[in-house]
Amino acid sequence: MSFRSRWLSASLAILAVSPACADPFFFSTGNPDGLIATASRPDSPGRPETESADDFVLTQNTHITGASFTGLLTGGASLASIGQVVVEIYRVFPLDSDVGRTSGPPTFSTAQVPTRVNSPSDVAFTTRSSTAAELLFVPAIVQMSFTASNSVLNGIHPMPGQFTGGDGAVTGQEVTFNISFSSALSLPADHYFFIPQVQVTGGEFLWLSAPRPIVPPGVPFPAGSTDLQSWIRNAALDPDWLRVGTDITHQGPFNAVFSLTGDTVAAVPEPETYSMLLAGLGLLGFVARRRKS
Numbered sequence: 001m002s003f004r005s006r007w008l009s010a011s012l013a014i015l016a017v018s019p020a021c022a023d024p025f026f027f028s029t030g031n032p033d034g035l036i037a038t039a040s041r042p043d044s045p046g047r048p049e050t051e052s053a054d055d056f057v058l059t060q061n062t063h064i065t066g067a068s069f070t071g072l073l074t075g076g077a078s079l080a081s082i083g084q085v086v087v088e089i090y091r092v093f094p095l096d097s098d099v100g101r102t103s104g105p106p107t108f109s110t111a112q113v114p115t116r117v118n119s120p121s122d123v124a125f126t127t128r129s130s131t132a133a134e135l136l137f138v139p140a141i142v143q144m145s146f147t148a149s150n151s152v153l154n155g156i157h158p159m160p161g162q163f164t165g166g167d168g169a170v171t172g173q174e175v176t177f178n179i180s181f182s183s184a185l186s187l188p189a190d191h192y193f194f195i196p197q198v199q200v201t202g203g204e205f206l207w208l209s210a211p212r213p214i215v216p217p218g219v220p221f222p223a224g225s226t227d228l229q230s231w232i233r234n235a236a237l238d239p240d241w242l243r244v245g246t247d248i249t250h251q252g253p254f255n256a257v258f259s260l261t262g263d264t265v266a267a268v269p270e271p272e273t274y275s276m277l278l279a280g281l282g283l284l285g286f287v288a289r290r291r292k293s
Contacts, residue, residue, distance in 0.1 A: 022263045022264060022265050022266075023263065023264045024261075024262075024263060024264075025058075025062050025063075025064075025260070025261065025262045025263055025264050026219065026259070026260070026261050027056050027219050027259060027260045028217065028218050028219050028258070028259035028260075029054065029210040029211075029214055029218050029219075029255045029256065029257055029258055029259070030210045030211055030214055030215055030216070030217055030218025030255075030257070031070075031210065031211075031217065031218075031257065032070055032146070032148075032174070032208040032209065032210060032257050033208075033209055033210055033211045034146070034147065034148055034149060034208075034209075035148065035149055035150065035209045035251070035252065035254060036148055036149065036150045036151060036152065036166065036208075036209045036244065036245075036249065036251070036252065036254055037071065037072050037148035037150075037151045037152075037170055037206035037207060037208050037209065038052040038151065038152045038153075038206060038207050038209075038230065038232050038244055038256070039052065039151075039152060039153045039204060039205070039206055039207075039232075040052035040071075040195065040196060040197050040198065040205065040206075040207045040232075041197050041198060041199055041200075041204070041205060042084055042086045042129075042197045042199050043235070044083075044084075044199050047199075048234060048235035048236070049197075049234065049235050049238075050153075050156070050197075050232070050233070050234045050235075051088070051120075051195050051197065051232065051233055051234075052152075052195065052196075052207045052230060052231070052232045052244070052256060053090060053120045053193040053194070053195045053230060053231045053232070053241070054193065054194055054210075054228075054229075054230045054231075054254075054255055054256035054258065055092075055191060055192065055193045055194070055227070055228040056191075056192055056193075056194055056221075056260060057190075057191050057192070057221055057222050057225040058187055058188070058189050058190060058192065058264075059189050059222050059225075060189050060264040060265070060266060061186070061187070061188050061189060061264065061265045061266070062186075062187050062189075062262055062263070062264050062265065063184035063185070063186055063187075063262045063263050063265060064181065064184060064185035064187060064260050064261070064262040065180065065181055065184045065185075065261060065262045065263070066178070066179055066180050066181065066260070066261040066262070067087060067179040067181075067194070067196075067258065067259065067260050067261070068176055068177060068178050068179060068258065068259045069176070069177055069179075069194075069196040069207065069256070069257060069258040069259075070142065070174065070175065070176045070177075070207075070208050070257040070258075071174075071175060071177075071196075071198070071205050071206050071207040071208050071257070072146060072148065072170060072171075072172035072173065072174060072175070072205070072206045072208060073172050073173045073175050073200060073203060073204075073205060074170055074171070074172035074203050074204050074205075074206060075172075075202065075203030075204050076202045076203045077172070077173075077200040077201070077202055077203025077204060077205065078173070078203075079139050079141065079175070081200045081201045081202050081203060082139055082198060082199070082200055082205075083199040083200065083201065084129065084130055084131050084197075084198075084199040085129075085130045085135065085137045085177065085179070085196070085197070085198055085199070086127065086128070086129045086130070086196070086197040086199075087127070087128045087129075087135060087179060087181075087194070087195070087196055087197075088124040088126075088127045088194075088195040088196075088197070089124060089125050089126045089127070089185060089187065089192055089193070089194065089195070090120035090121050090123075090124055090125055090192065090193040090195060091120075091121050091125050091190060091191070091192060091193075092118060092119070092120065092121065092191045092192075092193070092228075093116045093117070093118070093119045093120065093121050093122070093241075094116070094121070095121050095125075096121035096122060096123050096124075096125060097116075097121045097122040097123070097239070098122055098239070101239075111159065112158035112159055112237065112240055113158065113159060113162065113237070113240040113241065113242055113247070114159065114162065114242075114243075114246075114247055115243075116240065116241070118226075118228050119231050119240075119241040119243075120193040120195070120231055120241055122239035123239070124195075125187075125192070126185060126187075128181055128182075128185070133182060134181065134182050134183070135179050135180065135181050135182060136179070136180045136182070137177050137178065137179050138177070138178045139175050139176070139177050139178075140175065140176050140178070141173055141174070141175055142174040142175065142176050143173070143174040144173055144174075145171060145172075145173070145174075146171065146172065146173070146174035146208075147169060147170070147171040148169065148170050148171075148206070148208060148209070149169055150166040150167070150168065150169060150170075150249060150251065151166055151167045151168060151169070151170040151206055152166055152167060152232055152244055152248055152249070153167045153170075153204060153206065154167055155167050155248060156232060156233065156234045156236070156237055156242065156248070157237075158236075158237060158240075162242055162247045162248060163247065163248060163249075163250065164248055164249075165248075165249055165250070166248060166249040166251075170206060172203075172206070174208070177196065177198070179196075184262060185262075191225065191228075193231070194258050194260070196258065207256050207257070208256065208257050209230070209252070209254040209255060209256055209257070210254075210255040210256055210257040210258075211255065212227065212229065212252065212253060212254055212255040213227060214227065214255065227255070229243055229244065229245055229246065229252060229253030229254055229255070230243075230244045230245070230252075230253070230254045230255060230256050231243055231244065232244050232248070
């Protein structure tokens with residue numbers, strides 16, 4: 001191999017293997033405020049799917065490697081009765097959505113909810129499930145008894161019956177789920193919704209609310225972005241969503257308790273990479289001129 005070829009190969013190799021700039025990423029909505037708890041479970045025999053959603057914002061490409069969320073186990077459910085855990089990531093409507101649904105039965109008409117503005121999209125952007133070995137979860141009891149002043153479990157209805165006031169106060173074991181993803185969620189900069197779902201036998205899982213606006217130890221949203229409220233839907237309302245506070249209870253609006261960890265990734269080589277590459281190419285040009293002369 002010629003001198004020129006060796007230098008060119010080395011320079012390109014340096015560029016290819018140089019690590020991208022990365023910084024730790026952490027987001028949290030803070031601790032439970034006891035205002036409301038909302039159902040969120042995957043589809044299972046005799047228990048249709050219910051999804052509760054709260055939002056977060058990424059300002060850079062980010063690899064999400066872990067998460068946590070906090071809720072109640074009610075109706076006799078315990079740590080031993082926990083089965084599947086699912087984490088879904090949605091973008092904001094109208095992305096990933098059918099915006100042409102203007103006719104047909106009520107189930108397929110956007111007229112069944114007051115608005116879709118700032119709601120989660122129709123379908124998930126990405127999903128991880130414990131049954132597919134895509135995530136590992138470790139539940140831990142925080143308190144043996146915790147009461148939320150209101151709840152949403154069964155009162156999820158299309159217009160005009162969307163306002164129910166909620167299903168009332170609920171008490172259960174306060175449980176935190178710590179999640180690690182088998183492969184990171186690689187998400188570009190965007191506005192997203194986080195949706196955890198817990199399958200239990202002999203009871204229910206209800207996701208607890210967090211203060212809105214976010215207070216310490218929560219992490220504020222990035223400057224210039226808006227902290228949206230929590231949303232909910234069941235299989236009958238799908239693909240549309242209702243606002244937990246504004247539409248169903250006329251309270252709140254609410255956040256929900258969760259956190260995310262990972263690394264931000266800038267797809268730009270570090271300055272040292274360019275310096276080494278330019279130095280190598282410069283030396284290559286100098287040697288080439290010397291040989292020619």
